[in-house]
Amino acid sequence: MDPAPITDPERQFLGCLLSLPHAAARTVLTGMRASDVADPASAHVLQLVIETVAEGGDPTPAVVFSHALSTGQAPGEARRSRLALWLAETYEAAHLPAQASWLKAAVLERAWRRAVAEHAERVAQAAEESATDVLAGITADTGTAEELWSRYQHALDGDTRQARRAGLGVAA
Numbered sequence: 001m002d003p004a005p006i007t008d009p010e011r012q013f014l015g016c017l018l019s020l021p022h023a024a025a026r027t028v029l030t031g032m033r034a035s036d037v038a039d040p041a042s043a044h045v046l047q048l049v050i051e052t053v054a055e056g057g058d059p060t061p062a063v064v065f066s067h068a069l070s071t072g073q074a075p076g077e078a079r080r081s082r083l084a085l086w087l088a089e090t091y092e093a094a095h096l097p098a099q100a101s102w103l104k105a106a107v108l109e110r111a112w113r114r115a116v117a118e119h120a121e122r123v124a125q126a127a128e129e130s131a132t133d134v135l136a137g138i139t140a141d142t143g144t145a146e147e148l149w150s151r152y153q154h155a156l157d158g159d160t161r162q163a164r165r166a167g168l169g170v171a172a
């Protein structure tokens with residue numbers, strides 16, 4: 001088995017989701033987007049989980065895999081095999097579904113840090129190459145980072161309390 005599912009917060013978060021019943025998964029998924037994860041395979045699975053839960057299903061590996069097949073999101077035998085293996089490894093590696101809320105915050109923190117780094121890179125490039133009005137616009141365009149910061153803070157605060165009420169527990 002690939003060691004990444006054990007040490008990667010994104011895969012651990014997804015593994016926890018694959019272990020949760022519909023209501024708990026819906027609570028944890030509040031405010032999440034597939035673009036919040038960096039790895040393309042993880043983003044694909046998170047989108048599948050979001051769709052599965054939105055349709056009222058439990059996000060178990062079999063249900064998520066079935067959803068991928070029925071919606072044409074796993075075309076070809078090789079891609080289906082990779083998705084099935086990815087789901088199985090990720091599900092197997094996530095032993096503590098009660099950590100889903102904590103891992104959600106970790107995923108959102110990483111997404112926020114990526115957004116800040118990408119913004120800084122754009123500003124640095126514009127500082128060297130762009131007219132001052134363009135640089136001012138790029139400097140002021142912090143919407144993505146601010147939105148991620150807000151969702152991260154909500155995950156730390158509101159989602160943690162909501163998860164405790166739902167009986168999910170929260171790792172310290």
